Each structure stands twice: as structure tokens, then as C-alpha cells.
Amino acid sequence: MFKKQTLKVNMYGYLFLLPALIFLILFTYYPTLLSIHDSFYLKDNLRPEGAFVGLDNYKYLLQDDVFQKVLWNNLIFAIGTVPTSIMLAMFMAVKLNKVTRINQWMKTSYFYPTVIPLVAVANIWLFIYQPDFGLYTRFADFFGLPDIPWLQSELWVMPAMIILTIWKEAGFFMIFFLAGLQNIPNHIYESASMEGASNGYVFRKLTFPLLMPTTLFVFIIALTNSVKTVDHIFVMTEGGPNNASNLILYYIYQNRFTFGDIGIAATASVILIVVLLAISLINFFVLDRKIHY
Amino acid sequence: MKTNNKSLFALVFVLLLTLFTITACGSSEDASSSEDETKSEEANKETEEASEEVSSDKPVELEFYYPVSVGGAIAEKVESYVEQFNQQNEGKIVVNPVFAGSYADTLTKAKTATEAGNSPDLGIFLQTDIFDLTDLDYVEPVDEFIAQEDESFIDDFYPALLDGSEIGGKRYSLPFQRSTQVLYYNKEVLKEAGVEKAPETWDELVEAGQKLVKEENGEVTRWGLQVPMGGPMGYWNIQPFALQNGVELANPEGTEVAFNDAKTIEAVQFFYDLAHEHKIMPEGPQGWGDIPTNFLAGNTAMMVHSTGSLTNVKEKAEFDFGVSMLPTNGGDRTNLGGGNLYIFKDIPQENKDAAWEFIKFLTSPEIAADWSMASGYIGVTKSAYETPELKAYVEEFPEAAVARDQLEEAGAELATHNNGKVTRAFSDEIDAVITGSKSVEDAMNDAQENAERALKGF
Amino acid sequence: MNTTKDKIIHVFSTACIILLSFVWIIPLMWSISIAFRPANDVYKGLFDISGITFENFVNAWNEAPFGSYYIATIIIVVGILCVQLVTSVLAAYAFARLEFLGKNVLFVLFIVQLMIPADVLIAPNYEIISDFGLIDTKIAVMLPYFASAFSIFLLRQTFKQVPIEFDESAKMEGASMWNILTKIYIPMAKPTLTALTLTVGSFHWNNYLWPLIVTNSEENRPLTVGLSVFSASSESGANWATVTAGMLFVILPLLIAFIIFQRQFINSFMHAGLK
Known part of the structure; x- marks a missing residue:
């Protein structure tokens, strides 16, 4: 009787996992293996059957100026977007935590970019960065600031992307910090204010450390986003000028779909997967330990 | 309750069976067999389509x-x-x-x-x-x-x-x-600046451009010339300068390119100098879509643009404008497009x-x-x-x-095998020149190298 | 109690947060004002709305099949939601409450998807969809998102908080597992399910890259892809006012929903963020 019961429960377990597992196998595990497989082949539209070339694709990518630039760009993009948007988000959350009507409105104005598609955001910002009539140029002319060729210069295009991304994401991250703040028991603050601690002191010694788990969670999301969001590139720059705004995922798209180079796209995909796994490893082994202060 | 359980068990088995078949299929689904499948599918589809059309009057x-x-x-x-x-x-x-x-x-x-x-x-x-x-x-x-x-x-x-x-x-x-690409010019501005006719040679272009630039308080309020430049299609706007200088960027077979030919380098240098040496054109990239807007707003006296924009310009221009063939340095005037x-x-x-x-x-x-x-x-x-x-x-x-008349003096547009990669190699390096991150010669050598790599095997 | 330094910081930071909120809202306001101006007024004053017109919206609507884009988007979003919620509820219940051999191994397998989201597997997933002969179908857009490790984990956390005594007493009364799931767990997970519906729904309403790759024809194209095609400028140059009007078609439904159900939206995103 007991045995039968376990078996039944067992069966239910597999049965319930089955539907999700099928899709995970088809669209996460199998494609990952497929990428690894294809990365050892010279495979493009002309040679759809593929020819085994060992590590040639990896060698090619490591020597390719464009790919090196793309990796570098992605690093800059991450460094530019992640810390700034986290700090901004934390600032917003701390300032807007108290529920008042005006705070509610400000929360709305910070959060709304989250519900707008990135392609639409790119459209809006295209007109902000437009050099002759764009919003920035008008603003700069009014205040006597220098004109900046945002999307036209190799130097400025990355800052332009970074600003857009921060604008799009900070409000989203703010929500996590607001949630984090709600979890901090009120009495901690009460005792602090009884002791006459200054606001800065309270933030440094109480709020910031208590928000640490949230911060790390947001950090991982932001870092992952910095390698998986490329929609704006399609609308704004197509990776230019001279690949200064090209990121890994866009490079994969270009090679696979524009140039029809399946082998190179697979190889770049494998490298991207390795980057993502590395991010997760940071999460598991480095950061998870530090949370237990 | 009991029957309910039985049917659930049956369901479990059926579903597990499907799982096994699916995973089995998945593992045997290597590249070659799946390709055969799609091929036979295609064949099926074709015969289906064919029979469908024979049998019906759709x-x-x-x-x-x-x-x-x-x-x-x-x-x-x-x-x-x-x-x-x-x-x-x-x-x-x-x-x-x-x-x-x-x-x-x-x-x-x-x-x-x-x-x-x-x-x-x-x-x-x-x-x-x-x-x-x-x-x-x-x-x-x-x-x-x-x-x-x-x-x-x-x-x-x-x-x-x-x-x-x-x-x-x-x-x-x-x-x-x-x-083809043509030169659009603002007749009223040319007249005002004392330029009698649209420039026909490179020298005339520089001369006219310098007369047409207007400065106020040390800031340019009107450029002599604007040419779209930069972006993935950037090669198209630079190619005329190479043709004007008497060089074809690719052979007709589409297997070789002449990106670091001395004449190509000279042509790109001339283009670069229009902005940096002669100061008749703004520095830095100029968007394809922005230039007609600038021309219509009077921010530039002349522009090079596709003839495909002619009707748009005609409808929106609030001034008298003219269109002429591109100035040349002895070669063809423009590429086709x-x-x-x-x-x-x-x-x-x-x-x-x-x-x-x-x-x-x-x-x-x-x-x-x-x-x-x-x-x-x-x-x-x-x-x-x-x-x-x-x-x-x-x-x-x-x-x-x-x-149409310019067709007599037009050269072929840059076209090669693996065209996407080759034109991109050239356009990227043009970007590098325009934004000042590389010298013309370095950029063209790099373009040549990347293009040759893309053309390997053809 | 508050020092002067504290006050200065307070005033300064409050000024910052108000100023910043304008920086955040101005791009939207400006876009809206452009969409309502006659095409030639686009280049005039910043918020010059002397001549309000609906012409741009009419033009945008006529120039691109936004109606069909809406239908495709709604089908895709609803399709993903329905299937994903079912697969997630089942898997989450299994991980939260059932005991079976290899549970931990399977759990780790599921974690992998959190690390490697389908969004980055565009190249190999395209080959798979292509092998299935599903290119240019709405189902192709949905398939990779039918299972979501994120949804599973969120629901698993929720299910774990349901007191186990509920299960036991229900079992005593002879309820089947299916009944326990539908009568006890799902109703108790309602806030989580709402949160998932809103977050997953808006994610897929806004998704671009994957639908761009697997759709070709207009009837299968969602709004985001339609917008990018619409705004891709060709030989005749950009037309701000019409493009902006088209963009508003794309963003308005979610934006309006967000403004009306602000609290639910924000709470949902908060809820989804609390692991």
C-alpha cells in the first residue's frame, strides 16, 4: 500500500514536469548543444551541409577586429549601464518610498519606460539624438552647450546607448528596491532616529547594507540585460559607426541572418553562453557568500 | 474515485511514452537526417502545390x-x-x-x-x-x-x-x-553668392562650395555641400568619388576589390578634405534621411542625393532649385543604384x-x-x-x-560575391575615416584585407 | 535632531529627484506633441502645438496594417501566457510539493534556463523552428517561451508558502491531486498569477528580436516588428510626425493600461522581483 502510494506520487511528479521539460529541452538544451556542434563547422549559405574545421571558427573570431571590438563594446556597455542604473534606482526608491500623491506620480514617470518596447524607445531617442532638430540640440542651443553628434561619432555613440538604456531600466530596478525597502522592519529605523542618527548615517549603516541582497539581485539582472538587449541597435545605428555600437548578440544576428554565416554565428553564440554562465557563477560562488554577512 | 485514478494512470503512461519518443527523436536528429526530412517535406509540398493548382481554378x-x-x-x-x-x-x-x-x-x-x-x-x-x-x-x-x-x-x-x-x-x-546620384542646388542661394552655374569638376565644386558657405559669429549657418555618409550603406555615397577619379571598386566577376588602389585612396582623401581641408561640408557622418531635410531648410546650398528623392524635394521645396550631374575628376560621374x-x-x-x-x-x-x-x-x-x-x-x-541623361556617364554599383560582408567592410572603414579614427590609407588597407578575407573561395 | 547638513542633503536630493522626473517624462511628452503636429511643424518650437491635427495618425494607420499587427500581438501574448502559466503551475507544484527520484537533478536542469534565456539563442532556435517548418507562423514566435524557469520558480515559492496541512486534510477527504491543485493552490497563488500575467504579458508585448527573425508576412508580424519596418527610412528620408504617430499606436495600449492600473502594475513587478 505504501509502495503504491510513492509510485503514484512519483508519476505525478514526472507528469507535471513533463510539459515544461519538453519545451526546455527543445529551446534551451538542444539549441545550446547545436551551437556547440555548429561552432566546429564551416557552415554558411553556400555550404549548408557544413565542413568540419575544428577550432578554426574560434581562431577566426579571436583574430577578427570586429569581434574584438564587439566584446569590448559589450564590456563598456555593461560598465556604463549597470552601476549607474543601480545607483539611480536605489536613489529613486529611497526618495520615493513614502507613499504620497506626488511620489506616486514621480514613480509613474520613472517606471513608464519599462512598459514601452525598446524599439519604440529607440524611435523616441533617435529624435532626441538627431543632430539638426533633435531635442538635445535644441536644449544645447538654448543653454549654450556644445552640439554632440551622438549617433554619428564613434566616441559618442556608446554613451548615447548607455544613457538610453539607463533611462529605460532605472525605473524598473527602482521597483525591486522599493520592494526591498518594504521588507526592512520599521522598528530598526525608529531606534536609529531615537539615537539621533543623521539621515546619511542611517543610509550608510542601515538601509544600504539591508538592501544588499536586492542590490545583488538587481546587479545580476542588469548584467544579464546588458548582453541580451540589442533591439535599439536595429532602429538607431545598425551597429555603426564603424561597429562602435555593435554588441555580441547583434553581431550574432548580423552573421547568421545578414551574412548567412551559420558557423561563425554558432561560435559567437557559444561565447555568449559562456559569458552568461560566467555571470551566473559570479552570482552563485562570489556574491551568494557575501550576502551572508 | 477509483476509476478516476485509473484513467490518470493511463494518461501518465501515454504522456511518458510521448516524452520518450520525443527525446529519442531529439537525440537522433543530427544535422544530416533533419536536412533530409526538410528536403522530402519540401518535395512533398511542391507536389501538393502542383496538384492543387491543376485540380482547381483558384x-x-x-x-x-x-x-x-x-x-x-x-x-x-x-x-x-x-x-x-x-x-x-x-x-x-x-x-x-x-x-x-x-x-x-x-x-x-x-x-x-x-x-x-x-x-x-x-x-x-x-x-x-x-x-x-x-x-x-x-x-x-x-x-x-x-x-x-x-x-x-x-x-x-x-x-x-x-x-x-x-x-x-x-x-x-x-x-x-x-x-543615380545627382547634385541638387538651391538656385537662389547660388545666385546670391555669385556662383553662375552648378559645378562640373572637382575644382569647381570646391570653389563654388567655398563661396556658398555662410558664417555668422564664427558659426556656420549654411554649408556649401552635404553628402550622406556613414552607416552600412555608406559605400554607395563614396563610390561616385572613386568613379570620378577613374577607378572601379570591383571587377565585373565580383571576385576582387580595389579598396586600397591609389586612386581610391585619393578619392576618399578628396572626400575627406571637402570637410576638413576646404570646409565646405560639415565634418562627421550625415544621415541619409537628414540631408534632404537640411537642404529643404536652407542649411546647405547643395546636396548630393539619390534621384529617388527628387519628387519629395520638388513637393516640399519653398525655393527655386536645380538638379545637375555630379562633378567629376575625369572619370564617370556617378554610380548606379x-x-x-x-x-x-x-x-x-x-x-x-x-x-x-x-x-x-x-x-x-x-x-x-x-x-x-x-x-x-x-x-x-x-x-x-x-x-x-x-x-x-x-x-x-x-x-x-x-x-537619365547621366546614365551615359554612370558606372556600375559596387557588387561582389558575399556582398553584405564586402560592402560592410568598406562602409565600416569609411566610418572610421569620417569619424577621424583612422587615416585614409590605413582604413582602405584594412578594408581591402577584410574584403579579401570575405572573398576567399570565390 | 536633524543637522543642517542633513537638511541641505535633503533639499538637494529632493530637487534632484523632481528634476530627474522631468528628464524622464519629457521624451514622451515631446513625442506626443510631435505626433499631433502638422508634418511641417515638426521642426518648429519644442512643444509648439499651435495646429493640432490627427492627420499623422490617419496616415500611419493607412500606410501600415497596424490593425493586423494588433491582432498578431494579442494572439501571441495570450498564447504564450496560457501555455506558459499551465506548464509553470504544474512544474512548480511538482517542485514544491511532490517527491520523486532525481528531483534535485531536474531542478538544476531547470535553473539552466535562468542563466541562458531563450533571447540569446536566436541562431540555433531559428534552425530548430526552421526544421519544424514553422518559419513565418505565430506559433514559432510563441514556442520558445512556453516554458519559463522564472515563472516556475516564482510559483514554486508561492506554493511552498501554502500550509501543508491544507493538502493533508484535503487528501483525508479523498480529494484528488488535480482537485487539490485547482481548488487550493491555484486560488491561493492568485496574486502571483496576476503578477506573472502582467510582467510576462508586457515582456512579450514588447519583445522584438525573436519575432523579427521568425516572421515574414504582415499577418504574423507583431507591433514591435511592424513599427521597425514602418520606421526604417529608405530613399525618401525620414518623416518624423508619421513615424511618431505609428510609434504611439504601439506604446499606447500598454501605457494607458499602466496609467489606469498603475498600482497593480507596480505591485506586480514588485511581486515578481521578490524571490
Whole structure:
């Protein structure tokens, strides 16, 4: 009787996992293996059957100026977007935590970019960065600031992307910090204010450390986003000028779909997967330990 | 309760069985077998399609890929031609236009669709996409169709527009929306600045440009010249300078490029100097779409742009403007540009025949003339310019014929095998020059190296 | 209690947060004002709305099949939601409450998807969809998102908080597992399910890259892809006013929903963020 019961429960377990597992196998595990497989082949539209070339694709990518630039760009993009948007988000959350009507409105104005598609955001910002009539140029002319060729210069295009991304994401991250703040028991603050601690002191010694788990969670999301969001590139720059705004995922798209180079796209995909796994490893082994202060 | 349990057990087993079969399929699904599957699927599909058409009188449906332009009016125009054609062929042929973005986007879409066994029937792609499309064996030669027509059919096209659409003695496309680049100039400003005529040589260009630049308080309020530059299509706007300097960027076979030829370097240097040395043009990249806006707003006295923008400029200009051929340094004046009509291979014969009917319709004198007037593109046949409408239009607005007349002095657009990568290699390095991150010579050497790598094996 | 330094910081930071909120809202306001101006007024004053017109919206609507884009988007979003919620509820219940051999191994397998989201597997997933012969179908857009490790984990956390005594007493009364799931767990997970519906729904309403790759024809194209095709400027140059009007078609439904159901939206995103 007991045995039968376990078996039944067992069966239910597999049965319930089955539907999700099928899709995970088809669209996460199998494609990952497929990428690894294809990365050892010279495979493009002309040679759809593929020819085994060992590590040639990896060698090619490591020597390719464009790919090196793309990796570098992605690093800059991450460094530019992640810390700034986290700090901004934390600032917003701390300032807007108290529920008042005006705070509610400000929360709305910070959060709304989250519900707008990135392609639409790119459209809006295209007109902000437009050099002759764009919003920035008008603003700069009014205040006597220098004109900046945002999307036209190799130097400025990355800052332009970074600003857009921060604008799009900070409000989203703010929500996590607001949630984090709600979890901090009120009495901690009460005792602090009884002791006459200054606001800065309270933030440094109480709020910031208590928000640490949230911060790390947001950090991982932001870092992952910095390698998986490329929609704006399609609308704004197509990776230019001279690949200064090209990121890994866009490079994969270009090679696979524009140039029809399946082998190179697979190889770049494998490298991207390795980057993502590395991010997760940071999460598991480095950061998870530090949370237990 | 008991029966309920039994049926659940049955369900579990069925589902587990499916799981096993699926995983089994998944593991055996290596590259070769899955390809066989798709091939046999395709074969099935073809026979199905064929039998379907024999047995029924349903009209032939054509999927027509078309690069969209936001001008609005232009896209609507193409749709109206499609409608007109569908009405004329009611019950026989239905053309469904698919707007898929820029030329590059449209090509990408067509390629991925064909790869997936979902080929469009016909489409408009750059004349230069011929190498890509034939290397992939996606498109059908049109010679047999041309042979069915009178000889006068093909002779009616301007020969320059037919150039470059033949490989191995077979013709793969016919011209539809073809352009050359022309010089637009603000007549009122030229007069005011004492420039008597539009420049015809490089020296005259610099001289005129310097007279036309206007400064106020040390800031330029009007440029002498603007040329679109930068971006993935950047090669197209630079190529005329190379042609003007007497150099072809690629051989007709599409296997070699001359990006670091001394004359190419000289031409790119001249282009660079227009901004940095002669100061008649703003430094840094200039967006394709922004330049007509600047010209219309009077921020530049002259611009180089596609003849495809002519009608747009004509409708919006609040001043008297002229159009002339590009200034040269002794070579050809411009490259060609724009899109041709291609028929795909992997479709039933009936669809090919129907697609040919549609191509004949789009290149007929009436449509070619109307299209030329609506957009500014060159009317593709001589008889288009004989139609009363276009004749009257050119008489009243002679600028409309400049692009056509320039065909005599136009060179082929840069086209090679693996065209996407090769043109991108050149455009990227042009970006590097414009933004000042590389010297012209370094950039062109790098472009040559990258292009040669992309051309390896052809 | 509050020092002067504290006050200065407070005033300064409050000024910052108000100023910043304008920086955040101005791009939207400006876009809206452009969409309502006659095409030639685009280049005039910043918020010059002397001549309000609906012409741009009419033009945009006529120039691109936004109606069909809406339908495709709604089908895709609803399709993904329905299937994903079912697969997630089942898997989450299994991980939260059932005991079976290899549970931990399977759990780790599921974690992998959190690390490698389908969004980055565009190249190999395209091959798979292509092998299935599903290119240019709405189902192709949905398939990779039918299972979501994120949804599973969120629901698992929720289910774990349901007191186990509920299960036991229900079992005593002879309820089947299916009944326990539908009558006890799902109703108790309602807030989580709402949160998932809103977050997953808006994610897929806004998704671009994957639908761009697997759709070709207009009837299968969602709004985001339609917008990018619409705004891709060609030889005739950009037309701000019409493009902006088209963009508003794309963003308005979610934006309006967000403004009306602000609290639910924000709470949902908060809820989804609390692991």
C-alpha cells in the first residue's frame, strides 16, 4: 500500500514536469548543444551541409577586429549601464518610498519606460539624438552647450546607448528596491532616529547594507540585460559607426541572418553562453557568500 | 474515485511514452537526417502545390517582397500598382505585397524565408544582390521569359540599367526603381553668392562650395555641400568619388576589390578634405534621411542625393532649385543604384509565369513613366519617356531627365560575391575615416584585407 | 535632531529627484506633441502645438496594417501566457510539493534556463523552428517561451508558502491531486498569477528580436516588428510626425493600461522581483 502510494506520487511528479521539460529541452538544451556542434563547422549559405574545421571558427573570431571590438563594446556597455542604473534606482526608491500623491506620480514617470518596447524607445531617442532638430540640440542651443553628434561619432555613440538604456531600466530596478525597502522592519529605523542618527548615517549603516541582497539581485539582472538587449541597435545605428555600437548578440544576428554565416554565428553564440554562465557563477560562488554577512 | 485514478494512470503512461519518443527523436536528429526530412517535406509540398493548382481554378497567389520607404506616398504608389494589376487579372493572379524594411532587411527576410522552404515568388532587391542570390541558387534566370517576348521588349530598356544583371550569360533581373546620384542646388542661394552655374569638376565644386558657405559669429549657418555618409550603406555615397577619379571598386566577376588602389585612396582623401581641408561640408557622418531635410531648410546650398528623392524635394521645396550631374575628376560621374525585380526558383512554374506577367506590368511604359514622376527614379525604358505624360512632365520640369541623361556617364554599383560582408567592410572603414579614427590609407588597407578575407573561395 | 547638513542633503536630493522626473517624462511628452503636429511643424518650437491635427495618425494607420499587427500581438501574448502559466503551475507544484527520484537533478536542469534565456539563442532556435517548418507562423514566435524557469520558480515559492496541512486534510477527504491543485493552490497563488500575467504579458508585448527573425508576412508580424519596418527610412528620408504617430499606436495600449492600473502594475513587478 505504501509502495503504491510513492509510485503514484512519483508519476505525478514526472507528469507535471513533463510539459515544461519538453519545451526546455527543445529551446534551451538542444539549441545550446547545436551551437556547440555548429561552432566546429564551416557552415554558411553556400555550404549548408557544413565542413568540419575544428577550432578554426574560434581562431577566426579571436583574430577578427570586429569581434574584438564587439566584446569590448559589450564590456563598456555593461560598465556604463549597470552601476549607474543601480545607483539611480536605489536613489529613486529611497526618495520615493513614502507613499504620497506626488511620489506616486514621480514613480509613474520613472517606471513608464519599462512598459514601452525598446524599439519604440529607440524611435523616441533617435529624435532626441538627431543632430539638426533633435531635442538635445535644441536644449544645447538654448543653454549654450556644445552640439554632440551622438549617433554619428564613434566616441559618442556608446554613451548615447548607455544613457538610453539607463533611462529605460532605472525605473524598473527602482521597483525591486522599493520592494526591498518594504521588507526592512520599521522598528530598526525608529531606534536609529531615537539615537539621533543623521539621515546619511542611517543610509550608510542601515538601509544600504539591508538592501544588499536586492542590490545583488538587481546587479545580476542588469548584467544579464546588458548582453541580451540589442533591439535599439536595429532602429538607431545598425551597429555603426564603424561597429562602435555593435554588441555580441547583434553581431550574432548580423552573421547568421545578414551574412548567412551559420558557423561563425554558432561560435559567437557559444561565447555568449559562456559569458552568461560566467555571470551566473559570479552570482552563485562570489556574491551568494557575501550576502551572508 | 477509483476509476478516476485509473484513467490518470493511463494518461501518465501515454504522456511518458510521448516524452520518450520525443527525446529519442531529439537525440537522433543530427544535422544530416533533419536536412533530409526538410528536403522530402519540401518535395512533398511542391507536389501538393502542383496538384492543387491543376485540380482547381483558384487564382495564383504571388508573394511580392518590397523594401518600404517612409515617404508614405511612394509605398502607397506601389500598393496602387499592385491593386491595379490584381484588378486586371482578377480570378487569375493575386499579388500580395510584403513590406519588409530597408533593402538589406528585405534581402535578409527573403533569404531566411527561402532557406526555410518558404520562398517568396518575386521581389525587389538591389541590382547588386545578384551575386548573393545566385550563389545561393535562389533566383531564376529570366532569359526564357524574355525570349517569349518581342525583341523590342529588352531593347527598350536603357542598356546601362541592364548592366550587371547577367552572370554566366544568364540574366537574373530587370530594372524597376533605379537611380543615380545627382547634385541638387538651391538656385537662389547660388545666385546670391555669385556662383553662375552648378559645378562640373572637382575644382569647381570646391570653389563654388567655398563661396556658398555662410558664417555668422564664427558659426556656420549654411554649408556649401552635404553628402550622406556613414552607416552600412555608406559605400554607395563614396563610390561616385572613386568613379570620378577613374577607378572601379570591383571587377565585373565580383571576385576582387580595389579598396586600397591609389586612386581610391585619393578619392576618399578628396572626400575627406571637402570637410576638413576646404570646409565646405560639415565634418562627421550625415544621415541619409537628414540631408534632404537640411537642404529643404536652407542649411546647405547643395546636396548630393539619390534621384529617388527628387519628387519629395520638388513637393516640399519653398525655393527655386536645380538638379545637375555630379562633378567629376575625369572619370564617370556617378554610380548606379536601386532595385531590380527578381523571380525566385523554388516556386511552381505557374507562379513564375504569373510573376513574369507582373514584371511586364511594372516595367510597362505607363507604369514606368508614372513611377518615375511619383518618385524621381529613372523611367527604365525609352518608351516610358515617349508617353505623353512623362514627355510633358520633362518638358515642364527638365530636372526630371538629368538622372537619365547621366546614365551615359554612370558606372556600375559596387557588387561582389558575399556582398553584405564586402560592402560592410568598406562602409565600416569609411566610418572610421569620417569619424577621424583612422587615416585614409590605413582604413582602405584594412578594408581591402577584410574584403579579401570575405572573398576567399570565390 | 536633524543637522543642517542633513537638511541641505535633503533639499538637494529632493530637487534632484523632481528634476530627474522631468528628464524622464519629457521624451514622451515631446513625442506626443510631435505626433499631433502638422508634418511641417515638426521642426518648429519644442512643444509648439499651435495646429493640432490627427492627420499623422490617419496616415500611419493607412500606410501600415497596424490593425493586423494588433491582432498578431494579442494572439501571441495570450498564447504564450496560457501555455506558459499551465506548464509553470504544474512544474512548480511538482517542485514544491511532490517527491520523486532525481528531483534535485531536474531542478538544476531547470535553473539552466535562468542563466541562458531563450533571447540569446536566436541562431540555433531559428534552425530548430526552421526544421519544424514553422518559419513565418505565430506559433514559432510563441514556442520558445512556453516554458519559463522564472515563472516556475516564482510559483514554486508561492506554493511552498501554502500550509501543508491544507493538502493533508484535503487528501483525508479523498480529494484528488488535480482537485487539490485547482481548488487550493491555484486560488491561493492568485496574486502571483496576476503578477506573472502582467510582467510576462508586457515582456512579450514588447519583445522584438525573436519575432523579427521568425516572421515574414504582415499577418504574423507583431507591433514591435511592424513599427521597425514602418520606421526604417529608405530613399525618401525620414518623416518624423508619421513615424511618431505609428510609434504611439504601439506604446499606447500598454501605457494607458499602466496609467489606469498603475498600482497593480507596480505591485506586480514588485511581486515578481521578490524571490
